[in-house]
Amino acid sequence: MSTLIIYFLGAFVRYWLITSEYQNVIAERIEISTPLNSWKRVTEGLHLLKLGIYPYAGDSLHESPLNLLAFNCLVKIFGEYLHIVFVVCDLLTSHLLYMSAKKYMEQIRKTQERNKANYAADAKDLLLTDKDFALSPIYVCVVYLFNLYTIFNCVGMTTTVFGNLFTALFLMALNYGSLFAALPLAIVISQSFYPILLLSPLFLHFVVTRKSYIKAGAAVVLCVMFWSIITYLCYRIYDRWDFVENTYGFILTVPDLRPNIGLFWYFFIEMFEHFRSLFIYSFQINVTILYLIPLSIRFRQDPMLLATSLLSLTAIFKSYPCLGDIGFVLSLYPCWKHLFNYIQQGFLVSCCFLVTTILGPTVWYLWIYSGSANANFYFGVTLAFATAQIFLITDILFSYTKREFSLIYGRIRKLNSKKAQLMLE
Amino acid sequence: MKALLTLLAISSTAAHCTSDSFTEELFIKPLYTEHIYSHFHFSTIWNTDLFSEKFRHTHLFPRALGEIIKRHNVQELHLSLTAGLWRYETWGYPVTSAAPGAELWAWFKSDTEDVNSNWKDLASSLSGLICASFNFIDSSNSVSPQYSFWPNGVINEQKVNSSFLRYSSLPREIVCTENLTPWKKLLPCESKKGLASLLNSGYIHNTRYHSLSIHFRPICRDPKCKFTSIEVQQSVDLVYDYLILGSRNWSVRKLFGQGILGPCPLAKSSTVYVDVSSNSTFPFQLSPEPHEFVYSSRGGYESKFAKYEITEQPLALAANYIDKPSVVINSPPALHANQYLTGYGQELGGIVTKLFNNHWNTLDVVVLQNIPWYVPIYLHTLKILSNGVVLEPLSLKYIPGKLRERPYYLEIVLTLPPRSTTLISINFEHVFLKWTEYPPDASHGFYISSSVISSLLPLARNYTGLPQDATMIVDSFNKSGYGYLVQVRTEAMVVTLPTPDFSMPYNVICLACTVVALAFGPLHNITTKRLVLKPDNKEGLVGKIKQKLDVIKSKLTGTKEKSEDSSSK
Numbered sequence: 001m002s003t004l005i006i007y008f009l010g011a012f013v014r015y016w017l018i019t020s021e022y023q024n025v026i027a028e029r030i031e032i033s034t035p036l037n038s039w040k041r042v043t044e045g046l047h048l049l050k051l052g053i054y055p056y057a058g059d060s061l062h063e064s065p066l067n068l069l070a071f072n073c074l075v076k077i078f079g080e081y082l083h084i085v086f087v088v089c090d091l092l093t094s095h096l097l098y099m100s101a102k103k104y105m106e107q108i109r110k111t112q113e114r115n116k117a118n119y120a121a122d123a124k125d126l127l128l129t130d131k132d133f134a135l136s137p138i139y140v141c142v143v144y145l146f147n148l149y150t151i152f153n154c155v156g157m158t159t160t161v162f163g164n165l166f167t168a169l170f171l172m173a174l175n176y177g178s179l180f181a182a183l184p185l186a187i188v189i190s191q192s193f194y195p196i197l198l199l200s201p202l203f204l205h206f207v208v209t210r211k212s213y214i215k216a217g218a219a220v221v222l223c224v225m226f227w228s229i230i231t232y233l234c235y236r237i238y239d240r241w242d243f244v245e246n247t248y249g250f251i252l253t254v255p256d257l258r259p260n261i262g263l264f265w266y267f268f269i270e271m272f273e274h275f276r277s278l279f280i281y282s283f284q285i286n287v288t289i290l291y292l293i294p295l296s297i298r299f300r301q302d303p304m305l306l307a308t309s310l311l312s313l314t315a316i317f318k319s320y321p322c323l324g325d326i327g328f329v330l331s332l333y334p335c336w337k338h339l340f341n342y343i344q345q346g347f348l349v350s351c352c353f354l355v356t357t358i359l360g361p362t363v364w365y366l367w368i369y370s371g372s373a374n375a376n377f378y379f380g381v382t383l384a385f386a387t388a389q390i391f392l393i394t395d396i397l398f399s400y401t402k403r404e405f406s407l408i409y410g411r412i413r414k415l416n417s418k419k420a421q422l423m424l425e
Numbered sequence: 426m427k428a429l430l431t432l433l434a435i436s437s438t439a440a441h442c443t444s445d446s447f448t449e450e451l452f453i454k455p456l457y458t459e460h461i462y463s464h465f466h467f468s469t470i471w472n473t474d475l476f477s478e479k480f481r482h483t484h485l486f487p488r489a490l491g492e493i494i495k496r497h498n499v500q501e502l503h504l505s506l507t508a509g510l511w512r513y514e515t516w517g518y519p520v521t522s523a524a525p526g527a528e529l530w531a532w533f534k535s536d537t538e539d540v541n542s543n544w545k546d547l548a549s550s551l552s553g554l555i556c557a558s559f560n561f562i563d564s565s566n567s568v569s570p571q572y573s574f575w576p577n578g579v580i581n582e583q584k585v586n587s588s589f590l591r592y593s594s595l596p597r598e599i600v601c602t603e604n605l606t607p608w609k610k611l612l613p614c615e616s617k618k619g620l621a622s623l624l625n626s627g628y629i630h631n632t633r634y635h636s637l638s639i640h641f642r643p644i645c646r647d648p649k650c651k652f653t654s655i656e657v658q659q660s661v662d663l664v665y666d667y668l669i670l671g672s673r674n675w676s677v678r679k680l681f682g683q684g685i686l687g688p689c690p691l692a693k694s695s696t697v698y699v700d701v702s703s704n705s706t707f708p709f710q711l712s713p714e715p716h717e718f719v720y721s722s723r724g725g726y727e728s729k730f731a732k733y734e735i736t737e738q739p740l741a742l743a744a745n746y747i748d749k750p751s752v753v754i755n756s757p758p759a760l761h762a763n764q765y766l767t768g769y770g771q772e773l774g775g776i777v778t779k780l781f782n783n784h785w786n787t788l789d790v791v792v793l794q795n796i797p798w799y800v801p802i803y804l805h806t807l808k809i810l811s812n813g814v815v816l817e818p819l820s821l822k823y824i825p826g827k828l829r830e831r832p833y834y835l836e837i838v839l840t841l842p843p844r845s846t847t848l849i850s851i852n853f854e855h856v857f858l859k860w861t862e863y864p865p866d867a868s869h870g871f872y873i874s875s876s877v878i879s880s881l882l883p884l885a886r887n888y889t890g891l892p893q894d895a896t897m898i899v900d901s902f903n904k905s906g907y908g909y910l911v912q913v914r915t916e917a918m919v920v921t922l923p924t925p926d927f928s929m930p931y932n933v934i935c936l937a938c939t940v941v942a943l944a945f946g947p948l949h950n951i952t953t954k955r956l957v958l959k960p961d962n963k964e965g966l967v968g969k970i971k972q973k974l975d976v977i978k979s980k981l982t983g984t985k986e987k988s989e990d991s992s993s994k
Contacts (some may be wrong), residue, residue: 007466025476028772040803043805044803044804044805046805047802047804047805048825051804051823053823053824053825057824057825057829058824058825058826059801059825059826060801060826061829062804078447090627155493170980191697200740221808247753255828255829256828256856257856257857257858257859258854258856258857258989263937263940263941265857266925266933266937267933267934267937268859269477269857269858269859269860269925269933269934270860270925270929270930270934271859271930271934272930273859273861279934281939286941286945289950290945291944291948292949294949294952295948295952297952298951298952313944316944317941317944367923368771368772368923369769369770369771374924374925374926375923375924375925375926376926376929379933379936383936383940386668386940387940387943388945389946390940390947391943392949394826394947395950396946397946397947397948397951398951401951401956402956405956409958413958414958415958415959415960416960418960418961419960419961420958420959420960420961421958421961422956422958422959423956423957423958423959423960424950424951424954424955424956425954425955425956425957425958425959
């Protein structure tokens with residue numbers, strides 16, 4: 001009953017905002033709509049399609065042709081009531097996250113039962129109780145439904161809403177150990193490319209929890225196959241390949257330097273021309289393969305944590321990040337509610353989130369509308385925002401390792417009855 | 426033998442003399458407001474075929490221009506350099522209309538292989554020829570309009586293929602003496618003799634509006650069009666303000682600083698026309714008396730011109746107004762237009778083109794907009810409202826632009842309702858450029874070129890334009906036709922794009938990389954190191970201070986002991 005009320009409230013807030021006069025203002029915010037996900041650009045693409053103009057001739061549209069076709073169907077079917085689709089999709093996402101969190105908590109419970117014998121005597125307090133197992137999924141759902149970032153993302157009618165839906169579907173299928181996870185993953189890869197990193201948790205899940213290399217390999221092959229099929233279908237729609245330049249090419253080469261909450265825009269506005277390609281390569285390597293292998297090795301036992309940390313790092317470092325990506329990752333963190341005790345910079349990070357969320361639109365207004373600030377102000381805010389997110393994810397990963405240590409070696413930090421300190425070496 | 430050679434030489438020069446001709450005309454028209462319009466028209470016709478002519482030797486035709494035309498495979502060329510804005514609403518239509526700044530459009534021959542590279546090279550050559558910044562023209566600011574520009578001259582093909590047409594304008598271009606001097610050098614007499622000697626930069630830049638133009642095209646040699654000739658028309662349009670002149674009474678000396686001293690000896694005819702149609706409402710006295718009056722009935726409107734043939738006798742043409750100035754109600758021409766920007770801030774904006782149809786009947790117009798790539802427009806926001814009612818375009822051509830590569834090309838064909846005001850609005854976003862892409866004065870803003878509104882007017886009220894087959898102004902007298910082509914150019918606009926802090930590149934690179942490093946450090950630690958318990962060596966701040974003090978103390982006491990030792994020795 002209470003969960004129903006939560007869903008209802010979440011839907012109400014979204015519906016109220018999306019039908020209000022603020023919808024336009026929210027949809028135009030650069031923090032919410034980037035060139036990649038703005039509905040305005042999809043509308044433009046559909047309009048060009050209607051006039052018989054090839055939509056990828058210009059550079060306003062960065063959705064794949066298949067997505068454009070799907071949006072065209074959506075617009076045709078729902079017409080004026082299109083905003084309801086966004087609200088429903090967002091609710092669906094929250095429910096899928098709830099389901100995946102529930103399944104994940106079950107896995108944790110199983111692991112805990114299995115390893116209980118190895119745990120230190122004084123680590124009993126650290127074990128998760130039934131209450132924890134029951135609460136975490138609800139928290140995940142509540143955070144997704146009532147997180148300002150996701151609400152605004154939905155109200156702004158960005159295509160990230162659909163991206164989040166398929167990512168949530170992928171996470172659920174992953175936790176249920178279904179090979180079906182490959183399909184939603186292929187869809188999100190075709191939309192925003194960076195989720196290609198999630199192939200690693202997909203592979204590891206089947207290796208670690210299902211102990212099956214064949215299934216793991218099959219999952220990856222399936223995903224790549226689905227992706228190829230999607231790409232081929234995209235090609236078949238117009239029999240032209242130049243959509244690749246407008247989708248993946250656009251994501252990777254970052255030609256549009258419109259500000260967003262990421263690190264790319266000001267960096268590449270101010271870049272010296274002869275270093276541009278060097279830094280584009282290094283920034284893209286930073287977000288794609290730099291952390292992939294180390295994290296995959298270190299957290300191979302917990303593919304869900306691995307997936308979350310990869311999602312979080314891409315949300316911070318990708319070329320066109322938006323609040324919807326960050327809201328999605330934030331709503332996954334309550335799965336590790338039991339780690340929050342170990343978090344060292346919780347206060348700093350929450351203050352940072354609060355301040356940057358308020359300061360961002362303020363300095364944007366000062367810069368763009370009243371002309372009394374300049375680009376550096378907004379850049380500073382995005383830097384602080386990125387730093388806060390980095391602190392949060394690294395803190396959670398640290399906490400995870402600390403808890404692992406405490407479970408096995410106990411909570412008392414003493415070495416030969418002398419005071420000792422826990423250090424990385 | 427000698428006699429034969431001389432004879433040959435004479436006959437060859439004679440052949441050349443008959444094969445080309447040059448005419449010069451000056452047309453002066455008092456405008457209904459506080460302005461006077463003067464138009465210089467120089468045209469050269471050369472009876473030679475454009476396709477076979479090599480431009481190795483020319484007589485009256487400007488060879489420098491001919492070489493460029495040959496080299497870049499040009500079929501037709503139109504360029505203008507303009508300062509100021511022609512006020513259609515009060516001034517009527519000019520003889521040749523031009524957009525503020527520099528404007529260039531050219532048709533290439535249909536056998537041209539690479540039109541884009543020819544276009545760029547042509548623009549660069551012209552920039553050298555008349556010292557203007559045409560070299561900034563390339564495919565990133567040029568369009569190929571399908572409806573607005575048609576070949577003015579003869580074409581070989583039955584069908585017109587607009588892929589051989591390029592149009593571009595540079596609204597920021599400033600026109601000055603440095604353009605006038607090379608422009609005058611293209612004339613047979615340069616500025617030494619004839620009407621061109623009136624073009625003194627000190628006077629003609631003291632105007633409300635001045636425009637230099639060159640129009641080159643192939644034309645028919647005879648009515649059957651069995652042979653073709655080539656023609657170049659050079660014109661200067663000037664609008665003087667009575668306020669700047671000091672009085673309404675004008676004279677050639679007041680306008681140009683000197684009287685007319687004689688014709689260009691190479692010119693076939695050298696004439697001055699003064700439009701005296703307004704003489705009935707604003708009587709003025711011309712002195713000396715004109716040689717003859719020419720009456721013209723065109724498109725339902727009667728005009729009267731005073732004609733002066735220029736002879737070796739100096740001519741001091743002047744007009745004296747008889748009445749005191751009176752207020753007159755302006756009757757605007759059938760079609761005129763404005764353009765402006767909407768919105769505030771540097772995030773979102775809109776472009777509005779306002780078309781006025783003052784005619785009692787509907788008017789078909791073509792609106793061409795060449796919107797630069799740094800003003801990305803959204804076609805789905807295009808709204809056409811005529812007197813508040815949505816108007817459906819008859820045809821719409823749109824090629825979306827591409828960042829740093831191609832402008833947004835929009836051409837709309839509309840039927841304007843009678844006596845209506847039509848608003849065409851479209852929204853755009855401000856782009857953020859790389860720091861090196863901003864001009865030195867970044868806050869000055871970026872220009873959006875004027876849109877071109879073309880229409881065939883059924884009546885020739887306030888119309889002075891030349892018909893398509895005309896070479897001289899005199900050809901336009903008594904020349905009624907099916908329609909009167911007008912091309913109204915609107916204002917150019919300036920949009921200020923948001924700027925980065927230009928002094929920051931190093932700081933930005935350092936700061937952004939620091940944030941990346943902030944992630945790299947901890948993640949590297951977590952993934953490559955393991956947790957171990959280490960003996961705690963820290964004793965807190967007080968302990969540390971105590972330790973330090975102990976060290977100092979021991980040192981001090983040690984030295985004391987040492988000094989005691991040395992003293993005892």
